[in-house]
Amino acid sequence: MIAYRAMVDVPREVVQYLARLLAAERRARGTRSGTRALTCFYQALLVLVWFRKGEDATLLGAGFGVSRATAYRYLAEGVTVLAEQAQDLHTPLRRVADDGWSYVILDGKLFDCDRLTETTLNVKQETIDAWYSGKHRDFGANIQAVMRPDGLPVWTSDAMPGHLHDLTCARQQGVTAALHWSAAELDLPALADSGYEGAGHGIKTPVKQPADGHRLDVDNRAFNRLLRGLRWQGERGFAILIGRWKALRHTTASPRRIGGIVAAALHLTHFEYKYLPGTC
Known part of the structure; x- marks a missing residue:
């Protein structure tokens, strides 16, 4: 292998913050000083290089002077300590309301992954690939997210098999129940696309075209236009995460x-946006 100099465009404060989390994890595990191949700082740097650049773990480990197995172990540990900082959905919803926002955005995305052999039964009792999405024609995990109106994601869900519908995932993850609560208790409704039709109280979705081919009533067309105008910027949430990491x-x-990896990336994003708990 040939070594070369490289840089990663993340603030040093992010590396130091992750290093402190890793140091706390080592203390909790009872890891003795000097027994690790990398210090907490360089382990944090390894993790952030992977998040930012998506480097192959073997080459990344070689660049830091550790084996492939050690690189994977260090990456998994970094993802875990970051994902563990995630909060229950009710907490970020309260914060959004306290910050003066009048609504949130609910959206789902398929995060791409390699082909898998895991199968399941569909509603017709036919065997299908559990992680294959017929809508996207790709394999992946369905992740639900709640965003502020300006596009900053405030919460992401665990991973669900890609064959499931957005509304099914939101219900099974308890997202719809939390949004019903926020609409009723915090006066904080959620705006969503037509994939969440029938989600219930407080989750606003577009009015669909009549099945008989007639044009929508003018009031419904105005409602749909207003909904699109309010929702579009909030749907930048996934783009913020994927564009950065x-x-x-x-x-x-x-x-x-994948759910843990996305939650870890979300926590890093919150640090860079100064949106961690207790910050302004």
């Missing part, structure tokens, strides 16, 4: 781990 664009890890 290249590792989210495709994963070779188990798709069940």
Whole structure:
């Protein structure tokens, strides 16, 4: 292999913050000083290089002077300590309301992963690929997210198999129940696309075209236009995450781990946006 100099465009404060989380994890595990191949700082740097650039773990490990197995172990540990900072959905909803926002955006996305052999039964009792989305014609994990009106994502869900519908995932993850609560208790409704039709109280979706081919009533057309005008910027949330953290664009890890990887990327994003708990 040939070594070369490289740089990663993340603030040093992010590396130091992650290093402190890793140091706390080592203390909790009882890791003795001097027994690790990398210090907490360089382990944090390794993790952030992977998130930012999506580097191959073997080459990344070689660049830091550790084996492929050690690189994977360090990456998994970094993802875990970041994902553990995630909060229950009710907490970020309260914060959005306290910050003066009048609504949130609900959206779902398929995060691309390698082809899998896991199968399941569909509603017709036919065997299908569990992680294949017929809508997107790709394999991946369905992740639900709640965004502020300006597009900043405030919460992401665990991974669900890609064959499931957005509304099914939102219900099984308890997202719809939390949004019903926020609409009723915080006066904070959620805006969503037509994939969430029938989600219930407080989750606003577009009015669909009549099945008989007639044009929508003018009031319904105005409602749909207003909804699109309010929702479009909030749907930038996934673009913020994927644009900043290249590792989210495709994963070779188990798709069940994608939820933790996205939650870790969300926490890094909150640090950079100064949106961690207790910050302004």
